[in-house]
Amino acid sequence: xxxxxxxxxxxxxxxxxxxxxxxxxxxxxxxxxxxxxxxxxxxxxxxxxxxxxxxxxxxxxxxxxxxxxxxxxxxxxxxxxxxxxxxxxxxxxxxxxxxxxxxxxxxxxxxxxxxxxxxxxxxxxxxxxxxxxxxxxxxxxxxxxxxxxxxxxxxxxxxxxxxxxxxxxxxxxxxxxxxxxxxxxxxxxxxxxxxx
Amino acid sequence: xxxxxxxxxxxxxxxxxxxxxxxxxxxxxxxxxxxxxxxxxxxxxxxxxxxxxxxxxxxxxxxxxxxxxxxxxxxxxxxxxxxxxxxxxxxxxxxxxxxxxxxxxxxxxxxxxxxxxxxxxxxxxxxxxxxxxxxxxxxxxxxxxxxxxxxxxxxxxxxxxxxxxxxxxxxxxxxxxxxxxxxxxxxxxxxxxxxxxxxxxxxxxxxxxxxxxxxxxxxxxxxxxxxxxxxxxxxxxxxxxxxxxxxxxxxxxxxxxxxxxxxxxxxxxxxxxxxxxxxxxxxxxxxxxxxxxxxxxxxxxxxxxxxxxxxxxxxxxxxxxxxxxxxxxxxxxxxxxxxxxxxxxxxxxxxxxxxxxxxxxxxxxxxxxxxxxxxxxxxxxxxxxxxxxxxxxxxxxxxxxxxxxxxxxxxxxxxxxxxxxxxxxxxxxxxxxxxxxxxxxxxxxxxxxxxxxxxxxxxxxxxxxx
Ligand code: SF4
Numbered sequence: 327x328x329x330x331x332x333x334x335x336x337x338x339x340x341x342x343x344x345x346x347x348x349x350x351x352x353x354x355x356x357x358x359x360x361x362x363x364x365x366x367x368x369x370x371x372x373x374x375x376x377x378x379x380x381x382x383x384x385x386x387x388x389x390x391x392x393x394x395x396x397x398x399x400x401x402x403x404x405x406x407x408x409x410x411x412x413x414x415x416x417x418x419x420x421x422x423x424x425x426x427x428x429x430x431x432x433x434x435x436x437x438x439x440x441x442x443x444x445x446x447x448x449x450x451x452x453x454x455x456x457x458x459x460x461x462x463x464x465x466x467x468x469x470x471x472x473x474x475x476x477x478x479x480x481x482x483x484x485x486x487x488x489x490x491x492x493x494x495x496x497x498x499x500x501x502x503x504x505x506x507x508x509x510x511x512x513x514x515x516x517x518x519x520x521x522x
Numbered sequence: 523x524x525x526x527x528x529x530x531x532x533x534x535x536x537x538x539x540x541x542x543x544x545x546x547x548x549x550x551x552x553x554x555x556x557x558x559x560x561x562x563x564x565x566x567x568x569x570x571x572x573x574x575x576x577x578x579x580x581x582x583x584x585x586x587x588x589x590x591x592x593x594x595x596x597x598x599x600x601x602x603x604x605x606x607x608x609x610x611x612x613x614x615x616x617x618x619x620x621x622x623x624x625x626x627x628x629x630x631x632x633x634x635x636x637x638x639x640x641x642x643x644x645x646x647x648x649x650x651x652x653x654x655x656x657x658x659x660x661x662x663x664x665x666x667x668x669x670x671x672x673x674x675x676x677x678x679x680x681x682x683x684x685x686x687x688x689x690x691x692x693x694x695x696x697x698x699x700x701x702x703x704x705x706x707x708x709x710x711x712x713x714x715x716x717x718x719x720x721x722x723x724x725x726x727x728x729x730x731x732x733x734x735x736x737x738x739x740x741x742x743x744x745x746x747x748x749x750x751x752x753x754x755x756x757x758x759x760x761x762x763x764x765x766x767x768x769x770x771x772x773x774x775x776x777x778x779x780x781x782x783x784x785x786x787x788x789x790x791x792x793x794x795x796x797x798x799x800x801x802x803x804x805x806x807x808x809x810x811x812x813x814x815x816x817x818x819x820x821x822x823x824x825x826x827x828x829x830x831x832x833x834x835x836x837x838x839x840x841x842x843x844x845x846x847x848x849x850x851x852x853x854x855x856x857x858x859x860x861x862x863x864x865x866x867x868x869x870x871x872x873x874x875x876x877x878x879x880x881x882x883x884x885x886x887x888x889x890x891x892x893x894x895x896x897x898x899x900x901x902x903x904x905x906x907x908x909x910x911x912x913x914x915x916x917x918x919x920x921x922x923x924x925x926x927x928x929x930x931x932x933x934x935x936x937x938x939x940x941x942x943x944x945x946x947x948x949x950x951x952x953x954x955x956x957x958x959x960x961x962x963x964x965x966x967x968x969x970x971x972x973x974x975x976x977x978x979x980x981x982x983x984x985x986x987x988x
Binding site: 343349352353354358359361371399401406407412427429438439501502503505507509512516520 | 539544566572587668
């Protein structure tokens with residue numbers, strides 16, 4: 327996993343609530359047996375119209391917007407446990423997703439793939455979305471160490487929460503397997519002690 | 523001694539270690555895998571040179587990406603075929619039991635595992651699939667995980683997790699005729715909302731669940747994820763023990779008796795507290811139907827679509843091509859799907875057959891019946907339900923996830939409505955541009971007969987009067 331400390335980037339605003347994993351990556355693209363290529367199909371059915379042409383209205387296709395931060399509406403990532411959703415977002419180049427609420431499984435999947443979910447208040451989210459839409463060149467700064475998200479050259483900022491264990495993992499680029507493997511002795515002792 | 527909930531008891535019995543100010547190491551008893559979310563986990567292990575730690579605690583099936591016709595022939599879609607071949611290779615290499623397509627135990631992972639007695643009370647179970655919550659019907663902590671976590675369980679039979687908060691939904695009273703477990707859970711989600719359960723593990727309590735069959739309990743727990751909860755649980759009782767007894771992987775003889783004695787200690791202690799509690803009255807529940815693009819957008823079949831002034835709501839209705847304030851009764855419907863891990867057990871097909879018997883499917887309707895497993899399929903034939911379906915013009919297909927997620931050829935065409943017994947009505951879930959209306963197997967069967975949505979409550983009353 328890549329290390330994550332601080333990121334400064336422009337952001338793409340996605341003014342949609344309840345973005346579910348079927349929208350992030352539709353099921354028909356889940357046939358691969360590796361993690362590559364999902365970025366090409368992220369938000370597939372919103373990025374392209376029914377006739378296959380590009381939907382210019384969709385934020386990802388709007389040339390005004392760019393960057394590695396996705397700012398989305400409330401309740402992001404609900405639905406299936408498919409980690410392909412996280413791979414699709416990282417494959418497209420996103421490193422941070424900001425929303426006022428994340429579904430549990432998505433959040434875990436994101437963190438396991440070096441994609442930082444930043445949960446902010448509804449008020450802050452609104453302000454952020456408006457700021458980006460008014461000025462797409464706005465740069466957003468996400469400081470994981472200090473747990474602060476802010477808008478460059480302004481006093482707009484907010485603190486965000488993250489599990490301290492997960493934070494250490496993100497900063498050092500470790501993953502859970504490394505940790506669990508270091509616990510083999512305890513795990514075997516547990517197996518021997520229980521008859522469940 | 524402090525009072526514990528069912529969830530506490532099972533969780534606490536599986537904690538291997540606790541990281542200070544961090545997550546816990548939770549031991550996983552059973553791990554279910556399927557073709558879609560496992561290949562990358564196998565790759566990960568292979569890349570890092572890590573062996574699968576406890577292959578005997580894993581069971582694999584092929585379900586998501588499988589055709590529901592001509593299962594004895596090679597799969598036409600190349601990518602699907604490769605994914606299934608990869609599963610076979612991975613299972614063989616790692617000594618994992620696989621019920622491949624066509625095997626008599628093959629089926630949707632959440633249908634076949636309970637059927638085989640793989641699912642038992644008091645266990646921890648995971649699968650790379652969010653509807654793993656289904657197994658909570660047995661008083662099991664069961665939840666969906668991502669592929670990185672699949673790899674973690676492969677490597678260590680454990681997961682790093684923070685204990686979720688506890689939530690209890692109690693439904694007491696008498697259910698009206700024609701109100702099925704599916705209606706109960708759709709009602710709960712419509713009342714509490716799609717993220718009411720986020721961060722929680724839910725327990726369902728009350729006489730409504732106590733009186734439910736295991737099939738019904740599975741339907742309810744299945745959709746816990748649809749209110750955001752990682753899982754749902756129902757306390758194990760005699761109904762549970764009777765269901766488990768004698769199944770392939772269930773403990774036998776003295777072992778079984780010992781287990782039952784332990785399982786009886788699991789129900790929530792009187793006076794235990796929950797972080798959140800809801801109480802609902804069974805008498806308020808009626809046959810339900812959804813009108814929008816998330817499972818919380820449900821109404822009683824006799825109600826009108828509500829009016830709400832927000833962008834998401836409007837976007838949703840626009841997608842469905844419905845108007846705020848209108849009734850769905852008499853809406854013509856061309857597709858009906860009875861299947862998915864929510865409603866593809868024998869009981870669901872009995873309900874449908876019972877209604878369909880002696881009637882004819884409407885000409886405009888394509889009606890697919892997709893059993894959850896080979897065993898359910900065999901039972902449908904054995905009980906003579908297939909004859910009822912054939913005579914009425916319904917199409918009984920072979921087991922799999924099918925039109926629930928439309929990874930295979932079973933897709934609902936662009937713009938068409940489908941009254942479906944599955945669990946998700948997201949945009950495009952059943953095929954690009956498809957419009958899903960979630961309902962019980964009874965409402966689905968009635969829709970297929972009428973060719974449009976009808977008020978089943980009326981018919982049930984009439985039937986009962988006769
Ligand atoms: S039937 Fe649908 S919800 Fe159930 S496991 Fe298959 S795809 Fe998932």
